[in-house]
Amino acid sequence: MNDTVDKLVIFLAKRDGIDKLVKTFQYVSKLVHWRVEATHPDAAKRAKQWEVASGLSRKAFRTGRFLTGFNALRRNPGSTPTFKFLAVLANAGEMIYFFFDHFLWLSRIGVLDAKLAVKMSFISAFGEAFGYIFxxxxxxxxxxxxLEAERKLVMEKSTDVKENIRKIKADRVMRLMGVAANVADLIIALADIEPNPFCNHAVSLGISGLVSAWAGWYRNWPS
Structure with missing residues (x-):
């Protein structure tokens, strides 16, 4: 299973894989729109349409996604009281995010009153930001x-030391990718919660979206 095409097929068969691909389209088109808006209005209009369509498509793909957080709490809330507490807060925020995202999607495609979009966007983004913090x-x-476990292992002379250190380092890389994605998505959520010149700038949103998407590519790519 070392063939790149095989891995790409597996990646795209996952809901998260499709989401990260379309998210890449969404934020690349946002940056293209910003870059050519003044010089090539027609191209900018097409880029904007691509961005909007990608964003709406991602919301459709995420239908029922709020159940993931519920199932995580039901099956494996955490190994210690601290992690259980953090898991409840993190997954509760994410569940609010994905649940109200359904209504935001329906309001933007015209099934529900378009006036609901602003309120649904705020609630969804607030839940997203809250969850990502934890x-x-x-x-x-x-x-x-x-890091503490790795330092202790270095002092040992066990034959399994190298393998255990390798596992710790691999886990650390994946978690750093997760942190990068969550910080990037937190910036995007703050743009909806409290609009400001930094978070709402097209470049800030575009780069944040691509960081999140590409971190997701790395985490979901088959090994």
Missing amino acids: FIISDFIVIREG
């Missing part, structure tokens, strides 16, 4: 614990 905290705690 996912980031959890990842940093695990990274710190991994």
Whole structure:
């Protein structure tokens, strides 16, 4: 299973794989629109249409995604009271995000009153930002614990030391990718919660979206 095409097929068979691909389209088109808006209005209009269509498509793909957080809490809330507490807060925020994202999608495609879009966007983004804060905290705690465990392993002379250190380092890389994605998505969420010149700038949103998408590519790509 080393063939790149095989891995791409597996990646695109996952809902998260499709989401990251379309997310790449969404934020590349946002940056293209910003770059050519003044000089090539026709190209900018097409880029904007691509961005909007990609964003709406991603919301459709995420139908029922809020159940993922619920199932995570039901099956594996955490190994310690601290992680259980953080998992409840993180997944609760993510569940709110994905649940109200359904209504945002329906309002934007005209099934529900378009006036609901602003309120649904705020609630969804607030849940997203709230949840990501606690996912980031959890990842940093695990990274710190991994560093401490790695230092202890270096002092040992066991034959399994190298393999255990390799596993810790691989986990650390994946968690750092998760932190990068969550921080990037947090910036995007803040643009909806509290609009400001930095978060709402097309470049900030575009780069944040691509960082999140490409971190997701890395985490979901078959090994």
